[in-house]
Structure formats: C-alpha cells, structure tokens
Amino acid sequence: MDTNLPVSSLPRVVIIGCGFGGLRLAKSLRHAPVQVVVVDRNNYHNFQPLLYQVATGALEADSIAYPIRKIFAGQKNFFYRMADVEQVDPATNTLRTSVGSIRYDYLVLATGSLTNFFGLESIERNAMQIKSIPNALNLRSFIFQNFEKALLTDDPAEKQALMNIVVVGGGPTGVEISGSLAEMRKHVLPKDYPELDLRAMQIFLVEAGAELLGPMSKASQADAKRYLDELGVLVKLNTSIKKFEDNRAYYSETKFIPTENLVWAAGVNGAEVPGLPPEVVARNKRITVNRWNQVEGQAHIFAIGDVANMVTDDMPRGLPMLAPVAQQQAEHLAENLLRLLRGETPKDFAYKNKGSMAIVSRNKAVVDLPGNVHFNGIFGWATWLFVHLMTLVGFRNKVVAFVDWAFSYFSSDQALRLIIRPFSRRDVKDDKGKKSAEHRTATPEYNPTPPAIQTPAAS
Structure with a gap:
C-alpha cells in the first residue's frame, strides 16, 4: 500500500x-x-498544442516536454509516482x-x-493520431518514410498515395497541421526530394461540418479557410471519412482519396x-x-x-x-x-473566457478575444507565438523553441526532418499505452493508371 x-x-x-x-x-x-x-x-509534462510542430519537424520533442520531478524540485510537499x-x-x-x-x-x-474515432474501426486501426510525443514522432517518421518509398516506385498510383496526406478534422489541430504540411511542401520537401514532382502532392483537410474552427468567430473561420486556400490545401467541408483501408480514405461507399497518410484530428x-x-x-x-x-x-x-x-x-x-x-x-x-x-463551504467555479487562437502558417493566424475582438495576419501570428512561448514550461524550452522558430522563419527551412526510429503500424500503441493488434493494411493492387482524386460534389 x-x-x-x-x-x-x-x-x-x-x-x-x-x-x-x-x-x-x-x-x-x-x-x-x-x-x-x-x-x-510519463515522467514529463507534455505541451500538447505544439505536438503538430514536432510532427512536421519544426520543433524537437525535448522543447515541448519538461521532467515532472524537475518542475517540482524544492516543493517539499510534492511526491511523484510513474x-x-x-x-x-x-x-x-x-x-x-x-x-x-x-x-x-x-x-x-x-x-x-x-x-475519439467514433466507432470507425478501420480508421482507428490504420490512421495516425497526434495526442502524444510518441504519436508526433511516429507521424514525422512515417511521412518521410513514405517519401523515401515514393522515390523507389515506378507505379504512378502508388507514388500518388504515398505523397498524398489527408487530415481529418477542421478544429485548431487539423488547421494547424494542414498549414504546417503545406509550408513543408513549399519550402522543405523540394530541397530533400528534387527527384519528385511535388506539384502532384496533395494535402486534404476534411471536415464534417460546414465551417473550419467551429467554436471560433465567423471572421476567423473565413480567414482560416482563405489562408489554407492560398497555401494550396484542398479543404473539403460537409464531408466525412467513413473508412480507411487499402490506402484509400473513403468518404462514401465508392468515392475515396488515395493516400497512405491519414491523420485523424476529428474528435476527443x-x-x-x-x-x-x-x-x-x-x-x-x-x-x-x-x-x-x-x-x-x-x-x-x-x-x-x-x-x-x-x-x-x-x-x-x-x-x-x-x-x-x-x-x-x-x-x-x-x-x-x-x-x-477548514470546514467551509466551497465556492462555485466560473470560467473566464480569455479568447482563442489558431495559427495556419508563417504570418497567418487568427485570434478571437472577448468583446467580439478579432484580428489576423502577422499580428495574430505574433500574438500566437508570444502566448505559446510564454506558456511553455522551463526557460530552456522557451529559448530552444524561440531559436527554432527564428531559424525556420528566416531560412524557410526545418532542420528536424529525421527518421530517428523507422515506424511501422505494427508497433503502434493506443492512447492507453497498450500495443495494438496488427495495424497495417496490405498494399493494394493499383491500376496501371492513377485513379482520379474523387472529390465530393458541392453541397
């Protein structure tokens, strides 16, 4: 005991x-x-809002995590058990x-x-998620592994599926990782993979609702959609991914997007x-x-x-x-x-809304503050950076994140595109830390000509 x-x-x-x-x-x-x-x-505190930057190589994992025992060093009434x-x-x-x-x-x-996979078993088994540092590192490795595979295949359909990325969920996480992937496609991947025609790489953001960033203001929703359109992200609203198997993300019984990379950010x-x-x-x-x-x-x-x-x-x-x-x-x-x-009656809790924000890419962010205050663009981007930098735990993490962001901003580069541990879905673990069952679909037999990207009809 x-x-x-x-x-x-x-x-x-x-x-x-x-x-x-x-x-x-x-x-x-x-x-x-x-x-x-x-x-x-875990023996560390994890700053979840920046996980997507670890997944896309903008930050190292150590810069968003901090040891629990170090945080509470000197607090005499504190004890930790892993x-x-x-x-x-x-x-x-x-x-x-x-x-x-x-x-x-x-x-x-x-x-x-x-x-929350909403009971969609094939998606739970095969999709990537981004709720923890291991998730983020796995996603980063998986994306770059698939680009290495794309260099080796002569099958145009297989190459297309390896390069396509589908992000499901139009909340802040989905919007932010889609924008970060679009920046990576523009500035990073052409340097590493000059043999690939990256104009063929397609990034889809699929949202079941009618708007992105549902809880935010209409102005933020419109700005985020416009920014993603400018970055070349294919935003599909009023669309649900119903199944993901054989490297196909189905949004109906017969219509699908060919992809090996499906990132699930649709619910919790x-x-x-x-x-x-x-x-x-x-x-x-x-x-x-x-x-x-x-x-x-x-x-x-x-x-x-x-x-x-x-x-x-x-x-x-x-x-x-x-x-x-x-x-x-x-x-x-x-x-x-x-x-x-002290034997006193507790007081009721009252939440004070201090606003919300989401970043899309460099110089592109949206911010909503109480009182129907909204701003965007470079000012919103700078606000997002400042708030997240100040919220990070540990002085070292603040410094490392600032230096990494400054390097990325002025060089249009990301230095952390490392496959540190080759990832297989066979090795994936669920959110509770238990190893999942066989977690990889077989590579499908592709047609000699690549299938057209099938998009839903406009509603």
Missing part, C-alpha cells in the same frame, strides 16, 4: 495526470497543509496502479482526453478512470461534476480539465476542452480544497 510514500498526518491529495490541469493544481498546493502525490505514466492507473475504489479511498495501491483523502482526476473523448459509477460518465466519456468540480455523488473525488463535464447555462454540452479551462479549474479547486479542510 502507498508505494513507499512517506507516512504523514497531513491529508493526501492524489492527482492523476500532469497535464495543464494537474500541473497547475500541484503547483497551487505548494504551500497548503497537504501531501501532494502526482501519478502519471505508473499506469488501473482502477479507483471510492469505497476505500484507494487508487490501484501498476506499481501498487495508493490511499487518498482527496482524489483529483486530471487525465485529459483520448482520441475524456480519459475516464475505471471504478467510478457508470451514471457519472457522460456519453463522451467525460466525468460529470458539479460547480465545485466534485464528481457527482463522490465527496472525496474531483475532476478538472478535459475529463470534467461541467454543464452550465451558457454551455449545456459542458465547458470546452481547452488548457485555460483546466488551469482555471485547477486554481479554483486548490482554493476549495483549503476551504474543505
């Missing part, structure tokens, strides 16, 4: 996950009369992990989110923890909480961030799955835990 944690008379607050919410909560409790225990399968969480037992206030059981006085679920579910009553788990796997972030019916269990489903009058589907929500909930929960320890 307790995995060799020190015996203490102080109440123990166990936090599952060291993402934006878990990190902020543990820091906010640094002077509190509690013992803080963080459990995470483990997978297996189950929570509310009846005994115990958390079962892969390294043993941990007793808690208060448990905080800050587990974040997992990719909450990363629920086994052991909670099923009635508190919402349809999207988020955990239902009250305005104190307390799990329904559980006096000692709380949830914050992406996994917390806090419904308000303004947001009947729950607060958005954004880093600022997680950070604000973490700070508020830290105050409420102290109130509970």
Whole structure:
C-alpha cells in the first residue's frame, strides 16, 4: 500500500495526470497543509498544442516536454509516482496502479482526453493520431518514410498515395497541421526530394461540418479557410471519412482519396478512470461534476480539465476542452480544497473566457478575444507565438523553441526532418499505452493508371 510514500498526518491529495490541469493544481498546493502525490505514466509534462510542430519537424520533442520531478524540485510537499492507473475504489479511498495501491483523502482526476474515432474501426486501426510525443514522432517518421518509398516506385498510383496526406478534422489541430504540411511542401520537401514532382502532392483537410474552427468567430473561420486556400490545401467541408483501408480514405461507399497518410484530428473523448459509477460518465466519456468540480455523488473525488463535464447555462454540452479551462479549474479547486479542510463551504467555479487562437502558417493566424475582438495576419501570428512561448514550461524550452522558430522563419527551412526510429503500424500503441493488434493494411493492387482524386460534389 502507498508505494513507499512517506507516512504523514497531513491529508493526501492524489492527482492523476500532469497535464495543464494537474500541473497547475500541484503547483497551487505548494504551500497548503497537504501531501501532494502526482501519478502519471510519463515522467514529463507534455505541451500538447505544439505536438503538430514536432510532427512536421519544426520543433524537437525535448522543447515541448519538461521532467515532472524537475518542475517540482524544492516543493517539499510534492511526491511523484510513474505508473499506469488501473482502477479507483471510492469505497476505500484507494487508487490501484501498476506499481501498487495508493490511499487518498482527496482524489483529483486530471487525465485529459483520448482520441475519439467514433466507432470507425478501420480508421482507428490504420490512421495516425497526434495526442502524444510518441504519436508526433511516429507521424514525422512515417511521412518521410513514405517519401523515401515514393522515390523507389515506378507505379504512378502508388507514388500518388504515398505523397498524398489527408487530415481529418477542421478544429485548431487539423488547421494547424494542414498549414504546417503545406509550408513543408513549399519550402522543405523540394530541397530533400528534387527527384519528385511535388506539384502532384496533395494535402486534404476534411471536415464534417460546414465551417473550419467551429467554436471560433465567423471572421476567423473565413480567414482560416482563405489562408489554407492560398497555401494550396484542398479543404473539403460537409464531408466525412467513413473508412480507411487499402490506402484509400473513403468518404462514401465508392468515392475515396488515395493516400497512405491519414491523420485523424476529428474528435476527443475524456480519459475516464475505471471504478467510478457508470451514471457519472457522460456519453463522451467525460466525468460529470458539479460547480465545485466534485464528481457527482463522490465527496472525496474531483475532476478538472478535459475529463470534467461541467454543464452550465451558457454551455449545456459542458465547458470546452481547452488548457485555460483546466488551469482555471485547477486554481479554483486548490482554493476549495483549503476551504474543505477548514470546514467551509466551497465556492462555485466560473470560467473566464480569455479568447482563442489558431495559427495556419508563417504570418497567418487568427485570434478571437472577448468583446467580439478579432484580428489576423502577422499580428495574430505574433500574438500566437508570444502566448505559446510564454506558456511553455522551463526557460530552456522557451529559448530552444524561440531559436527554432527564428531559424525556420528566416531560412524557410526545418532542420528536424529525421527518421530517428523507422515506424511501422505494427508497433503502434493506443492512447492507453497498450500495443495494438496488427495495424497495417496490405498494399493494394493499383491500376496501371492513377485513379482520379474523387472529390465530393458541392453541397
């Protein structure tokens, strides 16, 4: 029991996950009369908004990750255990992990989110995702491996499928990675692959809805679409990818885009923890909480961030799955835990929207601020860079990211196009860290002439 944690008379607050919410909560409790225990399968904090830049070679993985133990060096009430969480037992206030059981006085679920494939088994089996650093490195390797293969094949249809990239999901992640890939096609790939006709490379962004960047303003949606059009990204709205197999991304029973590279950025579910009553788990796997972030019916269990489903009058589907929500909930929960320890009534949480933003490419970004304030272009791009640079954990990471961005901006180049570990879908792991079953489709028999790229009719 307790995995060799020190015996203490102080109440123990166990936090599952060291993402934006878990990190902020543990820091906010640094002077509190509690013992803080963080459990995470990774020994680093991962800055997810910049994963796509690792995937496209703009940043190195080390510049968006920071060791958990180093973050909390000097915080005397902090303890960390590297483990997978297996189950929570509310009846005994115990958390079962892969390294043993941990007793808690208060448990905080800050587990974040997992990719939602909406039950599309062929896509879950064959598509690439971008939710973790290993995902990003795998995607980078996979893209460059396919360009190496494209050099070796004389089959025009196979070459086309190896070079085409389909990004599914028109949210910030989908828009940002599509723009980054378009920049790479323009500035980087011609230098490395002069033997290939890169005019044939096509980048598709497929969105099931009628607009890109659905939660943002109409002005941001229009600007993002215009920027992507200027970059040569083929944006397909009101279109759903229904199946991905035999190197074909089907958007109907018979119509498809030939591609070996499908990046799934279309949706997320909450990363629920086994052991909670099923009635508190919402349809999207988020955990239902009250305005104190307390799990329904559980006096000692709380949830914050992406996994917390806090419904308000303004947001009947729950607060958005954004880093600022997680950070604000973490700070508020830290105050409420102290109130509970003093026997006081907790205060309700109120989210303060500070705006949203998305970058498309160099000098092209969109920003929405409260009060219907919108701006774009180079000013929006500079704002996006500043905010993300300041949010990175660790001085070294800020410096490295700034230097890498400056190098890319002035040289129109990206130095990190490395295949460090050749990737096969056979080796892919799911979001829970478990190795998946056979994860690669057979190479199809292509026709002697390349099939036309079949696009949906305009709605």
